[in-house]
Amino acid sequence: MSQQGLDLIFERVLSGGEVFRDRNLLRHDYMPATLPHRGEQIRRLGSVLAPALTKDRVSNLFAYGKTGTGKTIVTKFVLDRLQRKAREHGRALDTSYVNCRLAGTNYRVIADLCRSLGREVPFTGLAVGELLDRFRSALQSRGSAFLVVLDEIDALVKRSEDDSLLYELTRINEKLTDGWIGLIGISNDLHFKDFLDPRVLSSLGEEEVVFKPYTSDELYDILKERAEFAFRSGVLDEGALRLCAALAAGEHGDARRALDLLRVAAEIAERSRELKVEENHVREAQQKVEHDRVTEALSSLPLHSRILLISVMQLENTRRESSVTGDVYEVYRELCAAGSVEPLTQRRVSGLLNELDIMGVLNARVVSFGRYGRTKKIRLGVEARSVTASFSGDEMVRGLLSYAPRSVLRHQTSL
Numbered sequence: 001m002s003q004q005g006l007d008l009i010f011e012r013v014l015s016g017g018e019v020f021r022d023r024n025l026l027r028h029d030y031m032p033a034t035l036p037h038r039g040e041q042i043r044r045l046g047s048v049l050a051p052a053l054t055k056d057r058v059s060n061l062f063a064y065g066k067t068g069t070g071k072t073i074v075t076k077f078v079l080d081r082l083q084r085k086a087r088e089h090g091r092a093l094d095t096s097y098v099n100c101r102l103a104g105t106n107y108r109v110i111a112d113l114c115r116s117l118g119r120e121v122p123f124t125g126l127a128v129g130e131l132l133d134r135f136r137s138a139l140q141s142r143g144s145a146f147l148v149v150l151d152e153i154d155a156l157v158k159r160s161e162d163d164s165l166l167y168e169l170t171r172i173n174e175k176l177t178d179g180w181i182g183l184i185g186i187s188n189d190l191h192f193k194d195f196l197d198p199r200v201l202s203s204l205g206e207e208e209v210v211f212k213p214y215t216s217d218e219l220y221d222i223l224k225e226r227a228e229f230a231f232r233s234g235v236l237d238e239g240a241l242r243l244c245a246a247l248a249a250g251e252h253g254d255a256r257r258a259l260d261l262l263r264v265a266a267e268i269a270e271r272s273r274e275l276k277v278e279e280n281h282v283r284e285a286q287q288k289v290e291h292d293r294v295t296e297a298l299s300s301l302p303l304h305s306r307i308l309l310i311s312v313m314q315l316e317n318t319r320r321e322s323s324v325t326g327d328v329y330e331v332y333r334e335l336c337a338a339g340s341v342e343p344l345t346q347r348r349v350s351g352l353l354n355e356l357d358i359m360g361v362l363n364a365r366v367v368s369f370g371r372y373g374r375t376k377k378i379r380l381g382v383e384a385r386s387v388t389a390s391f392s393g394d395e396m397v398r399g400l401l402s403y404a405p406r407s408v409l410r411h412q413t414s415l
């Protein structure tokens with residue numbers, strides 16, 4: 001490409017291009033001025049948290065709902081308004097937002113909280129208990145209202161061997177004579193509550209706010225509002241917008257998915273130099289978004305989850321019906337032996353299978369065998385060739401992709 005051609009590409013982007021006026025409006029982290037169809041949740045959160053303005057103790061709150069239903073954006077929106085109001089009236093109010101999954105460890109969650117109260121703590125090296133003491137003393141000496149959002153809070157519980165951090169956090173107020181902490185937990189795992197210590201659950205769930213999946217019409221309104229200033233006028237075809245909403249609603253009412261479809265469709269139109277974003281671009285975008293989702297999910301899997309997924313794939317290669325958990329475990333153990341990896345217990349493997357199911361890379365369905373109890377039927381949730389493509393670059397498991405486990409062959413001959 002000539003220098004001039006390249007220059008033209010850059011110039012077009014600088015001027016916003018022919019399709020977008022401001023593509024940032026479609027970014028996930030962009031905070032829109034209004035959040036359609038979340039009035040009820042905004043009001044609920046607002047009224048639960050409002051007493052913090054006068055330093056009165058607020059109830060802890062637990063927000064849950066499937067992915068992309070607006071939990072994070074609504075919570076940030078309400079906290080932002082609350083802080084503005086506090087500033088306007090000269091009230092002391094501290095808030096902190098931590099994404100527990102991204103923070104990675106209990107240590108980092110609590111270290112983040114200390115820092116947001118102005119206490120410097122080392123990046124590693126202290127015991128979590130020591131950090132908690134420092135956090136308590138920071139709260140006590142500050143003596144203010146402190147609202148803490150623990151987003152993706154399930155990561156805290158599922159990851160660590162003990163969920164004492166949450167327990168300690170829900171107990172902190174008992175030891176403070178001045179100031180207090182209010183917790184806002186957010187999760188998209190609807191079964192998460194089953195994992196919680198009942199004492200933590202009763203404290204955290206003083207108030208609950210549910211986020212239902214968006215319907216197609218609701219997604220349409222959300223997209224329409226965000227698209228209004230994101231695109232040049234006349235560029236976005238009405239049918240394309242409707243299709244983005246319908247496809248995302250068909251999935252599970254996920255606004256993130258709807259936004260992704262719209263942005264990617266527009267980028268496809270832009271790259272092919274078309275001046276209108278139409279339904280065919282949305283269809284193409286859907287394939288790309290799905291492909292990216294699968295690739296990302298697979299590439300982030302740890303070793304044992306990879307071996308498990310390969311086990312399911314090997315079973316599926318040899319027979320048409322779904323496999324039950326026991327078969328998968330048998331093949332998994334054999335693959336571990338072939339790869340000289342110490343296998344995990346069946347209990348741990350069941351946990352991993354659940355996670356893979358939640359991520360959508362596996363589909364597990366509970367089936368009952370009458371008085372013989374229950375088991376799960378398991379199938380791949382993604383295409384086998386995506387698994388092969390993604391794992392063939394991983395030296396630890398590459399060999400297992402072509403390894404034919406004896407237990408699979410035995411199952412096959414017994415059919």
Ligand SMILES: Nc1ncnc2c1ncn2[C@@H]1O[C@H](COP(=O)(O)OP(=O)(O)OP(=O)(O)O)[C@@H](O)[C@H]1O
Nearest residue numbers: 028035036067068069070071072073188222255256
């Ligand atoms: N009512 C709304 N109006 C405008 N944008 C919205 C609305 N609801 C969600 N969004 C947008 O959709 C995306 C997903 O929303 P959000 O991040 O709040 O989902 P979530 O419920 O926290 O999902 P997860 O459980 O995966 O974290 C964000 O980019 C957000 O800006």
Ligand SMILES: [Mg+2]
Nearest residue numbers: 071072073151
């Ligand atoms: Mg979120």
